[in-house]
Amino acid sequence: MTASGGGRGDGGRPVRVVIAEDAALFREGLARLITDRGHQVAAAVGDADALLAAVAEHHPDVAVADVRMPPTHTDEGLRAAIELRRDHPGTGVLVLSQYIETRYAARLLEGNAAGVGYLLKDRVADVAEFADALARVAAGGTALDPEVVSQLVRASRHADGIAALTPREREVLALMAEGRSNAGIAAALVVTGGVVEKHVASIFGKLGLPPSEADNRRVLAVLRYLGS
């Protein structure tokens, strides 16, 4: 966990990152945080066009993009992220925003939860969690903000199905939807991996979902269930 650790990422290997954020203060802080965790910042740019160019040039493991960037300050970061997902499937995309818009999350995921993340900017304050999310996205996993998940759960039409779960199982469901692996869930809830596996099996049974091994397919199944 130290800066001198040199090349030791949280996912075990260093990750190459391109940052796009128009506020210089936050951009520099983010770059520092990422290098601090032993990763490498290939480029840090201020708008969406520069992001697309930087990704084409550096082929990073993950691109971190702010949603609102010049020139219109609406959703150019999101649109660039969607473009990156289409044109550079090898690059994970982690979108940061000061607001959570469910519609944005839906556009970003669009049937494929691999290598994608959507987090509130606040989450960067919890350095270890953010680094974990970054590594997950870089490795082809998913990182959805807890707020997106709680909104999905609240608005879900499967209130009956969710009500059938125990409180613990609901926690596990939310963590699964955020894109965490069994190990990650176990660490978050301070339980063993075996306990988590049992919860997961129970949840899938109660909700009538087909069990799935790969984390990102599991995320998609859970999100589909909540959103349908």
Added chain:
Amino acid sequence: MGAFGPVNQGAADEPPGSAPGGRAAPPTALAPPKAPAALTAAGAALRAPFTARAGRELLFCLAEAALGLVVLAAPFALAGLGLVVGLLAGRRPAGPGSPGQPVVFVPAVAVLLVILALLAIALPRTGRRLGAAHRRLAARLLGPAIGAPAPPRPGRGLAGRLGAVLRDGPGWRAAAYLLLQLPVMVAEIYAVFFAAVGLANLSYPFWWPLFRNHAPGTVLQPVPVLTPFGSFGVATLAGTAAAFAAGAAMLLAAPWVARGAAAADCWLMHRMLGPPRLAQRVADLEQSRALAVQDSAALLRRLERDLHDGAQIRLATLAMNLGMAREKLGADTDPQVRELVDAAHQGAKDALVELRSLARGIHPPALDNGLADALATLAAGGAPPVDLSVHLPERPAPEIETIAYFCAAELLANAAKHSRANRVAVDLRFTDGALELRVSDDGAGGADAARGSGLAGLRQRARTVDGRVEIVSPPGGPTRVTVTLPMHA
């Protein structure tokens, strides 16, 4: 014409020569500062006929006189037409063997009545058209435009259209203007007469010598000289000097007559051709209200953007730095220091959350992408599940989107708080040129704007743009609230 010098620049009060609004040369203009007042006034009077403004006023008088003559000619033309038609109608029954006299009389009266009726129908619309021509003329030549009256109200069906024509107030006022303008027109003809005949009189001495070479013993007829006070004959070269003097006097008087006539005509136009004062006031108020609503929406949007780019980003960076500092605290750190850093970290994160909900209340950022996105996020945040359907072929004005959004937010919050509903439906569509937001739930009903609960505020909000709120909420439910808003403020 020595008076063309800059003797009186800027000194005379408002000679017809000076441009309106005192566009005269700056006072520094070379004027011998102590020129006697009488001299400056005389200079202004002498220059008056040769200024652009005098020219425009004269042109206005000429054009107005021409338009007035058209109106004057119309009754004669109609009377002539009536006569012809009457005669044609009267001749047929007056065939051989029938006593013509009483038979001619009846159709003539009928024709007269028909002509009067047609006149009554034609007058308001004709008045509007000619009035518009007058207004355009005044705007083109004399400056500030006179506002157009409200457009005629369309009617449905033959009777409706007839009624609309007959009740067309501005049309009748315009027709009355055409009549009242006739005396003013006489003054305007006078102004033109002063200028044209004055110019002609001025020329007498110049062409007089051309007629000198007549045979000896020929007695010359005196040449008539026209003046406003009658005419006199000129038979000698010395007499032409009198004609010249009369011409000069008329030319100098012409701009003043033109100005007086034009002013009278403009006054009449303002009274008769412009919108009625109350209607004008309503139009002005509507416009200023729309501006105020747009302004406040734009202001809130800017405020949110400033928060987003300023305080929020600084706070996020602060929280991030505190997070990093916290990670770097070693195991041997003073527990008090750790506690303080933890508290600061948590405080920054809490402040971020608070600031975010504050900014969202000022202007939801998703609105920048349209109501569909913003309502989707809003619907996702509510307790009862929301069926959202948005069908908008075009985006309403930003201020309308903001009002619609906050109405939807209020109604969803109401449904969640008071109705104990299981389902809420939000429907946004474009109906009859207006935006219609319908929020219905299957809850307990009994919502009443009179008993507070935010519905009164909703009505207030909609009313700022002439929107309507319709609440149907019988006890026991279901509740359906429909908000209708224009597409623009």
